[in-house]
Amino acid sequence: MRVSRSATLSLRAVALVYLSLLLLVPLGVIFAKTFEHGFGTAWGWVTTPAAVSAFWLSVTIAAIAVPLNTIFGVGAALVLVRGKTPGRALLDGLIDLPFVVSPVVVGLSLVLVYGAGGWFGSWFLHQGIRIIYAPAGMIIATVFVSLPFVVREVAPVLSEVGEEQEQAAATLGASRWQTFWRITLPSIRWGVAYGVVLTTARALGEIGAVAVVSSNVAGSTLTLPLLVQQRVTTSFGSQAVTSSYAAGTELAVMSLVVLVAMTLLAPRKGDAA
Amino acid sequence: MSIEVESITKHFGEFSALDDVSLTVAEGSLTALLGPSGSGKSTLLRIIAGLEAPDTGTVLLDGKDVTDARPQDRGIGFVFQHYAPFAHMSVFENVAFGLRIRKRPRDEVRTRVEELLALVGLTKWSGQRPHQLSGGQRQRMALARALAVDPTLLLLDEPFGALDANVRGELRRWLRRLHDEQGVTTVLVTHDQEEAMEISDTIAVMNEGKIEQVGSPREVYDAPATPFVMGFIGPVSRVEGHLVRPHDVSVSLGPEPGAVEAMLKRVIYLGFEVRLELELPGGDTAQALLTRGQTEQLELSAGDIVYVKWDSAHAPSPPAVHAPPDGGEHARPRTATA
Numbered sequence: 312m313r314v315s316r317s318a319t320l321s322l323r324a325v326a327l328v329y330l331s332l333l334l335l336v337p338l339g340v341i342f343a344k345t346f347e348h349g350f351g352t353a354w355g356w357v358t359t360p361a362a363v364s365a366f367w368l369s370v371t372i373a374a375i376a377v378p379l380n381t382i383f384g385v386g387a388a389l390v391l392v393r394g395k396t397p398g399r400a401l402l403d404g405l406i407d408l409p410f411v412v413s414p415v416v417v418g419l420s421l422v423l424v425y426g427a428g429g430w431f432g433s434w435f436l437h438q439g440i441r442i443i444y445a446p447a448g449m450i451i452a453t454v455f456v457s458l459p460f461v462v463r464e465v466a467p468v469l470s471e472v473g474e475e476q477e478q479a480a481a482t483l484g485a486s487r488w489q490t491f492w493r494i495t496l497p498s499i500r501w502g503v504a505y506g507v508v509l510t511t512a513r514a515l516g517e518i519g520a521v522a523v524v525s526s527n528v529a530g531s532t533l534t535l536p537l538l539v540q541q542r543v544t545t546s547f548g549s550q551a552v553t554s555s556y557a558a559g560t561e562l563a564v565m566s567l568v569v570l571v572a573m574t575l576l577a578p579r580k581g582d583a584a
Numbered sequence: 585m586s587i588e589v590e591s592i593t594k595h596f597g598e599f600s601a602l603d604d605v606s607l608t609v610a611e612g613s614l615t616a617l618l619g620p621s622g623s624g625k626s627t628l629l630r631i632i633a634g635l636e637a638p639d640t641g642t643v644l645l646d647g648k649d650v651t652d653a654r655p656q657d658r659g660i661g662f663v664f665q666h667y668a669p670f671a672h673m674s675v676f677e678n679v680a681f682g683l684r685i686r687k688r689p690r691d692e693v694r695t696r697v698e699e700l701l702a703l704v705g706l707t708k709w710s711g712q713r714p715h716q717l718s719g720g721q722r723q724r725m726a727l728a729r730a731l732a733v734d735p736t737l738l739l740l741d742e743p744f745g746a747l748d749a750n751v752r753g754e755l756r757r758w759l760r761r762l763h764d765e766q767g768v769t770t771v772l773v774t775h776d777q778e779e780a781m782e783i784s785d786t787i788a789v790m791n792e793g794k795i796e797q798v799g800s801p802r803e804v805y806d807a808p809a810t811p812f813v814m815g816f817i818g819p820v821s822r823v824e825g826h827l828v829r830p831h832d833v834s835v836s837l838g839p840e841p842g843a844v845e846a847m848l849k850r851v852i853y854l855g856f857e858v859r860l861e862l863e864l865p866g867g868d869t870a871q872a873l874l875t876r877g878q879t880e881q882l883e884l885s886a887g888d889i890v891y892v893k894w895d896s897a898h899a900p901s902p903p904a905v906h907a908p909p910d911g912g913e914h915a916r917p918r919t920a921t922a
Contacts, residue, residue: 475668478635481655482662483682483733493681497672 338563344552345560356557361529365538366561368446372521372534373514376453380510384461385503389495391462392469409458417455418523421448446532448524456520457513461506468502469495508573512566535562585646585659585736585769586611587632592641594627601627602638603793609786611646614763614770616780619790620816625773626665626741628790632771633662633739645737658737661730661768665742667722669714675725676701676710682733700728703762720751727759731766740772744779756783777817781805789813821870828894833872835860836891837882843891846870850886851879860884862892 345353356362387406391399409417425432425442435442442448476498480490496503518536525532533541535558542555587609594602602624609615617625630636632643634655642651650658670678677684679700683693701707704724706717714722723743730738743759744752760783763770774780780787781801789796789804789812797809808814811827820827824844836843849869850861858879860872872892874882884890 475664475666476670478655479662479664479668479670479729480681480685482633482635482660483729484656484685485681486656489685494670 341556341559341563344556348553352553353557353560356554357561361533362538362558362561364530365533365535365558368449368532369515369534369536369562369565372446372450372453373511375450376457376514377507377510379454380458381461381503381507383458384506384510385465385496385499387462388465388469388499391466393474406459406462409456414452414456414517414519414521415523418452418520421452421455421520421524425451443524444526444532449521449532449534452520452524453514453517456517457510460509460513461503464506464509465499465502468499472498504573504576508569511569515562515565515569535565587737587769587771588644588647589628589632590642590644592628592631592638592643594624594631594636594638600793602631605641605790605793605795607788607795607798609769609771611769612767613785614760614772614783615786615788616784617771617773617788617790618775618777618780618816620775622792623790624793625775625790629739629741629771629773632737633660634658635662659735660737660739661733661735663723663726663730663738663740663743665745667714667726669722669725671714674711674713675706675717678714678725679728679732681729686733696732700732703731704728719747720755723747723755727762731768735768738768738770740770742773742775744776745774752779759783781817789816791816819871821872822868823864823870823892823894824866824868826894828870830859830871830873832895833862833870834893834895835872835874835878835882835884836893837888839891840893843893846890846892848884848886848888848890851884862890864892 357366387402390396391403391406422429422443424430425435425448427433427436427443429443432443440447442451476494477490480494481487485493516536518534518540521534522537522540525534525537527533527537527541529538529541539555539558539562542551542558546554587607589605589607592602592605593600605624605628607628617628619625627636631638634650634653634657638651642649644650645658655662670681673681676697679697680693683696688696698707698710701710704727706721706725706728709717709721709725714725717725723746727743740759744755747755756779759770772783784801786798787801787804788798791812797804797813799807799809804813805817808817814820814827819830821830821833822828823833839845844864846862846864848860849863852859852861853876856876858874858876860874860879862870862872864870870892882890
């Protein structure tokens with residue numbers, strides 16, 4: 312189909328305006344509001360003990376959830392694409408569960424299972440392990456909601472790359488493990504990388520499921536998004552604005568850092584072939 | 585390495601890819617598995633390599649049962665139809681792969697890979713990625729990669745299928761020379777009868793999951809065991825119920841004993857040879873292949889009435905012969921096949 316130059320330009324303009332209104336303008340406003348009273352004030356709000364604690368809790372949760380979901384995701388994608396076991400359709404459906412179930416419901420179900428009166432909760436409490444209203448539950452909630460990203464990014468790449476290179480490696484004497492590390496993983500690396508970016512972004516930004524299983528105590532069980540929420544709802548006036556926007560900006564910057572890091576590591580086009 | 589395949593059966597769902605196939609390949613030979621697509625030739629090759637598992641039957645390599653052995657334990661080199669280059673590695677690393685897996689010392693790897701790259705004419709390309717190579721170069725890289733681990737058996741799946749005609753012919757002769765120099769037992773799969781005739785010592789003709797005939801190129805051409813083999817190995821015409829090769833049809837201008845009247849529909853000049861398209865009384869069409877000189881001598885042109893005779897000595901006597909004649913010097917079927 313041939314599209315005239317003016318049509319192309321106007322389509323682009325529409326897309327840009329659309330994205331600007333939905334994404335760039337609100338983000339821009341956050342940045343602007345954050346630094347309304349100067350950089351020092353904003354810096355002060357992101358370095359309060361509560362903010363520092365929230366930052367580290369968010370980082371810790373992501374640092375645990377992302378590797379877990381990466382390992383699980385690559386494994387599940389291998390089972391789905393390369394496997395021959397009959398249960399694949401079921402696994403395929405289950406993996407999308409976190410996408411279709413509301414995060415709040417995820418949080419509630421975790422309370423039912425791991426909470427004080429829940430199925431496993433009492434046993435864990437007996438062992439002195441607190442899951443709900445503690446970081447452990449927040450990690451479980453985050454793992455759950457960010458589970459599908461790596462699988463969904465890696466599976467199509469795996470099936471596009473095909474099985475022949477792996478078979479060639481086998482005929483050349485490579486064991487399954489050697490084939491995985493030397494052939495399979497390098498050929499799906501960009502799918503994995505993109506899945507990791509999405510998982511990280513979701514792990515850092517998740518609020519619904521995490522809020523339900525958190526005790527919402529500043530300094531111990533508040534993540535950055537929860538801190539933003541708390542500052543918005545419990546403080547007043549310009550303080551509320553600056554403090555919550557400062558934490559919001561911090562969160563946005565963290566996500567941007569992840570994105571930029573991946574873009575820098577990303578493939579030059581010719582490499583991907 | 586010698587191969588013995590015994591009573592192999594393989595189904596893919598409802599589809600029967602191989603139906604009780606047996607074949608022996610002698611050490612040092614170059615055997616072609618020849619057949620149309622869907623005849624089971626690639627499946628048989630992949631079963632020999634261990635890339636597919638047969639439903640029933642056994643595979644013996646050098647007399648040892650390897651039916652359940654993994655591909656990496658069979659001492660084979662395999663060249664895939666689309667070469668399966670390792671896309672993220674340089675040409676050098678592709679060829680070095682098997683040696684690195686075997687943890688050979690660095691210097692040895694370098695020497696061996698350089699030697700192989702020289703052998704396949706890719707020395708200049710050693711640092712390139714596979715996608716920067718042409719089809720023929722990729723094919724030679726795949727061969728070098730398979731040869732690097734000193735396989736005792738080289739298996740090639742449609743090795744020249746994806747190349748254009750010139751490159752194909754050149755690589756074919758090159759592979760034959762390589763085989764003669766290195767003496768590695770080689771089995772290749774092809775659907776191109778000319779390729780099979782040119783390159784191999786022995787041809788196993790396959791059709792619908794069975795081996796129709798095993799023999800030297802000359803045997804399968806001159807003494808086809810079944811009508812299928814006759815039709816697949818070269819052009820044929822059906823004349824009054826007989827299968828005849830066009831070059832076994834003779835043409836004259838006057839009636840002769842045993843000759844049939846025919847109408848000459850077209851005269852096609854193919855260079856040295858001339859193909860005549862004939863219409864026979866029953867409405868059958870037939871082809872005759874004459875030399876240019878013969879055609880000019882007879883002053884033939886389209887629309888002429890001519891008299892044709894044929895020599896059906898080479899045709900399989902219908903109905904099809906089920907037990908093929910004793911096979912070629914390198915291979916023979918182990919059971920009667922049809």
